[in-house]
Every structure is written in C-alpha cells, then in structure tokens.
Amino acid sequence: MTAPTEIFDTLVHAGWILPVAPAGAILPDHSLAVRDGRIAAIMPQSQGRALRARETFDLPGHALLPGLINSHGHAAMSLLRGYADDLPLMPWLEEHIWPAEGRHVGEDFVAVGVELAIAEMVRAGTTTFSDMYFFPDICARVAQASRIRCQLVFPILDFPTAWARDADEYISKGLALRDDVKHSELVTVGFGPHAPYTVNKGNLGKVATLAAELDTPVQIHLHETTGEVLQAVEQHGERPLDTLYELGLLGPRTQCVHMTDLGDQDIALLARTGAHVVHCPQSNLKLAAGICPVSKLLDAGVNVALGTDSAASNNNLNLFAEMRAAALLAKFRSGDASTLPAASVLAMATIGGARALGLEEQTGSLEPGKLADMIAVNLSGPETQPVHNALSQIVYACNGSQVSHNWVGGDLLLRDGELQYTDLTSLGARAAAWQARIAGTGSTP
Numbered sequence: 001m002t003a004p005t006e007i008f009d010t011l012v013h014a015g016w017i018l019p020v021a022p023a024g025a026i027l028p029d030h031s032l033a034v035r036d037g038r039i040a041a042i043m044p045q046s047q048g049r050a051l052r053a054r055e056t057f058d059l060p061g062h063a064l065l066p067g068l069i070n071s072h073g074h075a076a077m078s079l080l081r082g083y084a085d086d087l088p089l090m091p092w093l094e095e096h097i098w099p100a101e102g103r104h105v106g107e108d109f110v111a112v113g114v115e116l117a118i119a120e121m122v123r124a125g126t127t128t129f130s131d132m133y134f135f136p137d138i139c140a141r142v143a144q145a146s147r148i149r150c151q152l153v154f155p156i157l158d159f160p161t162a163w164a165r166d167a168d169e170y171i172s173k174g175l176a177l178r179d180d181v182k183h184s185e186l187v188t189v190g191f192g193p194h195a196p197y198t199v200n201k202g203n204l205g206k207v208a209t210l211a212a213e214l215d216t217p218v219q220i221h222l223h224e225t226t227g228e229v230l231q232a233v234e235q236h237g238e239r240p241l242d243t244l245y246e247l248g249l250l251g252p253r254t255q256c257v258h259m260t261d262l263g264d265q266d267i268a269l270l271a272r273t274g275a276h277v278v279h280c281p282q283s284n285l286k287l288a289a290g291i292c293p294v295s296k297l298l299d300a301g302v303n304v305a306l307g308t309d310s311a312a313s314n315n316n317l318n319l320f321a322e323m324r325a326a327a328l329l330a331k332f333r334s335g336d337a338s339t340l341p342a343a344s345v346l347a348m349a350t351i352g353g354a355r356a357l358g359l360e361e362q363t364g365s366l367e368p369g370k371l372a373d374m375i376a377v378n379l380s381g382p383e384t385q386p387v388h389n390a391l392s393q394i395v396y397a398c399n400g401s402q403v404s405h406n407w408v409g410g411d412l413l414l415r416d417g418e419l420q421y422t423d424l425t426s427l428g429a430r431a432a433a434w435q436a437r438i439a440g441t442g443s444t445p
C-alpha cells in the first residue's frame, strides 16, 4: 500500500502493463510507481492517477514491460559487423574473425565497439546484457558510464591474445576485475571459458573449482554445431556436455550457449543439473550451425534464455528480432503452430535471462520490490495497429524501433527515442575511423 502523500521518483501511466510474472498477464490502463530505483507499486490507472511523483510519464498506446535481457554476446564485435558474412562457424572464426581480432583488438577497439553495441541495445529495449570478450575491464567502464546492467564473463582460452598469455593469466585478470566491481550496482562478473575445443580439461576443471568456491556464474559456448560434438567424440571419446558434467561444471551456475546438437539424454542431464541454456537463433541460422530444441528443453524443465551473440554473426543486437525468430523457428521445427507462444518467448527474453544470469530476485519481471528495469513500447504506429493483444504485438509485430523509453534501476537511458548518455554523432565518427583502420585505409585512432 502507498500513503496518499508519498512522492515517488517516477510514475508511468501505460496503455498496457505486461509484467511477465504471472506469465502472459496483460494489465490494461495500469500505472507503475518507482521509488529509489525499485518498483514500488503497480495498480489500475483509476488509482495510479491519484499518486504524485517527481516525474510522470503519460504513455497511452504504449506497453510497459520488463527490459529485455541479452544473455549472450560479444559487444565489441559490433565493429566487425559485416566484416565476414555467409560462412560456416569454423571458417568464419579461424580464417576471418580470429585473425582480425589478432590485428585489432585492444582497449580502444573494445571501448568504441562496446559503446556502439550499448547504443544499439538500449534503443531496442535491452536493459541487461551479458558479455564475453577481451578487455572486460573496458566493457565494465563503458557499461557503467552508459548506466546499463551487465554480466561480464571474462574470457578464458588456452592460447595467448592481446589480453592475456595463458589460462592462469586470463583467470587472475578476470578475478581482479571481479574484485574491482564488487560494489557495482550494475556489473556482475563470471567465468567465460570460450568452448570445450579452446579450453582443455585441466583448465575447465580449474574453472569448475573456482566457480564453486566463489559461487560465481560460468558461461560457455557449447554444442554449437554437430561438427563440434563429433570432433569431441573422436578426440575424447565423449560428448562435450558429458565432459563438463564429469568436471563438475554443470549446475545452476552454468549458462550453456547455443546447444543445437542435443539428444534426449543431454536434455535430461541439463534438467537434472539445473544448467541454463542460452538460445541464439539468428546467429545459429546465419552460421548454419543448427537449431536448439527450445520447446523440448522447456518441456523438460530447463530454463532457456535468449541472446543475440555478436553483431559479426547476427548481424544486429536486437532482441525483438531474436524473439520473433525464436518463435517462428520453434513452430517450424515442431510442425505445430502452437509451439512456443508469445508469452513463452517474452519470458525467455526477460525472466528466463534473469534466472540464467543469477539476477532473478532483482530483475526480469515487473513486480514490487524488483529493480525498475523496464521499457515502454509505442504501439500506436500503423505496424502495430489495431491492438487486439499487446503481447502478440510485442513478439510478432514490433521490430524494436517502437521502443520509446528505457529505464535501468529507475534511471532513464532512453527518453522518447533519444539516448540520454550517448553522443551518437561522435560515436559514429569513432566507429567509422575503426572501419577505415580495419579496411587498411585509415590511420591509428
């Protein structure tokens, strides 16, 4: 209950509130009040209009929903968007992306790439993203300056890169970052062993021990292609998922990204251990990697989150596009149009992501006490009219350009479509300078 004289920080009167909890709920003509960065109350506008706040947003024709959670990506790779297209995963990585990263990745590349990625994500309704990339300290700095929430999974590889020489150095630098940001309200840190084909069993075992000791998340690319699984079976005599299980690396802290090659036993193992799956449908489609059996996972009780992967394999960081792709792909795969309905897809992009990232108590749904991580989406344009069902419009009709407002912890990052913490003109110039440098036609930024 709220005292009639209380002054809130923010008050939103929306055409519809889609709280996600309970799943599929649509609350027409409702208000939401924010105090100290958290949701204080949700009520019908007939009551909400009697409240007072420092700032009030009257948003008829808009849906208010939890901010979207991009549970897997490599933000700095926005500078490699369109650099190498129309290739399968391993040639794309080994012949194009890794050589380019070897030539160009450093602090400025990451700073500009992450700023560009955050601008794109905030405009398309993301309030939390997960990132696995070199120089995660730079990503942390840019994310904090941009006021967006993120999980940084620091990279771990068996080979040297510009950021670290060997697995021990990746881990010690990553843990130092974890310590540096331990008081941050926006940044959490986890382990990011790249994949079972780039991190040997000894190093994966070290990650398992440390992650358990520190109760810290682990995110890993896993079963991205059938080729990856077959190669592991040939080399090690078992499927990568079984290797992770034997190493003690499969549990409720583990976020398995991609998972396109899954048998019934794999699904049962994921369900039994409580590991999470991050589905990246558009990257999987573009790299012709495979298709994650999302509805079988959900039926088995596995939590599934949604990610874009990088702009170099997607080629955007837009979770509206990802939600639509996830829904359509699941229906096509099952041959049943009722598979993965809109409410389930929105849940994957919000509460499913929060659960995977260990942030469920804080974010992922609009409930009193949770952080005010939320977006307003304008449904009054022709492409989203008429509104028979606001949830349907969000998942099947929107393309992200309808996002008008984006709040993270009650802080307004996007107001009427305008970014509040980013100068797009200067950012565009810095991104263009990097394009010239990557193409070999520019000078050092």
Ligand SMILES: CSC[C@H]1O[C@@H](n2cnc3c(O)ncnc32)[C@H](O)[C@@H]1O
Residues within 6 Å of the ligand: 074, 093, 097, 098, 101, 132, 133, 134, 155, 156, 157, 194, 195, 221, 224, 283, 309, 310, 313
């Ligand atoms: C260790 S930092 C992240 C590393 O991952 C590479 N990467 C980007 N997309 C993918 C993908 O779909 N599968 C595997 N690895 C990927 C990225 O280029 C960085 O080197």
Ligand SMILES: [Zn+2]
Residues within 6 Å of the ligand: 072, 073, 074, 221, 257, 309, 310
């Ligand atoms: Zn990835």
